[in-house]
Amino acid sequence: MITHFWALPALSIALFDIGVEPVKPVEEQAVAPNLADPTTEILDLDEERNQRLTIPVMIGGAGPYDFMIDTGSQATAVTHEINESLGLTRLGTATLVGMASRRTVDIVEVDNLEVGSHTINNLVSPVLYRAHVGADGIIGLDTLQDFRVLIDFREETIAVQDTTASQDRKGFEIIVRARQELGQLLITDALVEGVRATVIIDTGAQGSLANTVLQERIRTKRASEVTSTDVNGVSLVGQMSYVRSLEIEGLTLTNIPLAFADAPAFEALGLKDKPVLSLGMQHLKLFDRVAIDFSRQRILFDLPRDVARAMRRAKRQNGVRTF
Numbered sequence: 481m482i483t484h485f486w487a488l489p490a491l492s493i494a495l496f497d498i499g500v501e502p503v504k505p506v507e508e509q510a511v512a513p514n515l516a517d518p519t520t521e522i523l524d525l526d527e528e529r530n531q532r533l534t535i536p537v538m539i540g541g542a543g544p545y546d547f548m549i550d551t552g553s554q555a556t557a558v559t560h561e562i563n564e565s566l567g568l569t570r571l572g573t574a575t576l577v578g579m580a581s582r583r584t585v586d587i588v589e590v591d592n593l594e595v596g597s598h599t600i601n602n603l604v605s606p607v608l609y610r611a612h613v614g615a616d617g618i619i620g621l622d623t624l625q626d627f628r629v630l631i632d633f634r635e636e637t638i639a640v641q642d643t644t645a646s647q648d649r650k651g652f653e654i655i656v657r658a659r660q661e662l663g664q665l666l667i668t669d670a671l672v673e674g675v676r677a678t679v680i681i682d683t684g685a686q687g688s689l690a691n692t693v694l695q696e697r698i699r700t701k702r703a704s705e706v707t708s709t710d711v712n713g714v715s716l717v718g719q720m721s722y723v724r725s726l727e728i729e730g731l732t733l734t735n736i737p738l739a740f741a742d743a744p745a746f747e748a749l750g751l752k753d754k755p756v757l758s759l760g761m762q763h764l765k766l767f768d769r770v771a772i773d774f775s776r777q778r779i780l781f782d783l784p785r786d787v788a789r790a791m792r793r794a795k796r797q798n799g800v801r802t803f
Contacts, residue, residue: 533631533683533761534615535638538594542566545616549629549638550684551772552758553620554663556593556603557711559610562617563588576606578710579689579743585712593623596640612713618684621663621774628773631683633765652771654729654781661749665777670757671727673698677755679728681772681779685760688738689718694755695740698723706739716741726757731781736763 536544545562558568568588576585590603600623610616630639649655658665667679672690675697687708700721708716718741726733738757746756764770769782 533638535595535619537617537619539566540591543594547617547619548613548615548684549624549631550618550620550682551624551629552664552680552682552684553618554622555606555618556590556600556620556623557606557608557613557618558588558590559613559616560607561610563607571604574606576608576712577744577748578712578714579708579741579745580710580716581712581714582744583712583714595619595623598627598640608711609713612709612711618711624772625663625774628771628775630769630771631764632769634768649780651769651782652780653783654731656729656779656781658777658779660774660777663774664749665772665774665779666749667728667779671725672755672757673724675755677757678751680749680756680758681764681770682758682760683764685758687762688736688757688760689743690738690740690757691746691751691755692740692742693753694757695719695721697755700738700740708739716743728781731783733763733766 533549534546535549537547538544539558539562542565547556562568563586568590571587571589573584574587576583586607587604588607590605591601593600593603603622605617608618626642628641630641632639656667659668660666664680667681670677670679672694675694677690677694687706700723703719703721706718706720708718710716718739720737720739723736723738724734726736742752746752749756767781768784769780771780771782773780
């Protein structure tokens with residue numbers, strides 16, 4: 481979910497209910513994170529409505545609460561329900577920029593937030609409505625910066641690792657270097673039908689959204705209208721088309737659905753006039769695992785084993801890799 485929080489920038493994307501063909505299950509197991517590593521903690525992963533990722537967190541010893549892991553949000557947020565229940569200290573107001581809107585919201589102080597065995601102190605958090613978030617709160621980039629977050633879709637777990645620990649690249653076929661902007665990791669050398677574009681990995685979004693600059697560059701035809709609601713409760717209307725190809729580090733996703741709309745959140749990242757797309761859960765779930773390493777500024781993708789084998793064969797034959 482992409483939101484931008486002025487004074488504490490954030491990004492929060494609307495959720496699109498766009499279908500996509502699932503990857504066929506494979507028999508072989510993906511390489512698991514190193515469970516013997518004391519810096520690795522495996523958390524159970526729940527999937528709420530629209531396949532949003534939630535994990536249990538504690539706030540000041542109270543809870544657990546179901547918070548959504550949102551790598552598109554720069555700020556960790558709480559809902560009005562939690563704020564009223566815990567009586568959090570109000571710090572004032574700030575402007576929250578969502579995918580469809582800019583709104584003034586209350587901000588509160590969260591003294592300590594516990595994610596597994598990790599405690600994050602002194603957070604400044606916007607207050608949102610649960611109906612708009614779909615969870616008790618959002619774990620944003622301000623909380624995630626010191627960790628590598630590994631989402632295992634096959635096992636439905638999240639591994640939270642300290643960035644000081646040695647990180648194993650084994651089992652990841654695609655490793656992408658990213659540029660950091662306001663805490664956000666941006667893949668800047670992706671190709672959409674041959675057009676260079678910036679890609680944002682957004683675990684808080686169900687669907688994937690691109691701006692109209694990219695739409696005009698690749699000259700897509702309007703297919704259908706889609707409507708979503710951002711974290712401020714404001715609707716965003718976009719046009720959904722199928723894109724022939726999205727290439728990241730030589731791996732090509734084909735015939736993918738993308739919604740196109742101009743969003744204030746893209747502008748907040750300085751990407752208003754550049755081709756950009758936010759890759760949501762609809763397409764991230766095509767991979768077995770996705771690891772987001774904030775300290776090393778890289779994103780790692782683990783392909784289903786049958787796809788990985790086919791990719792290696794294609795690479796040996798002609799250098800073309802498709803998914």
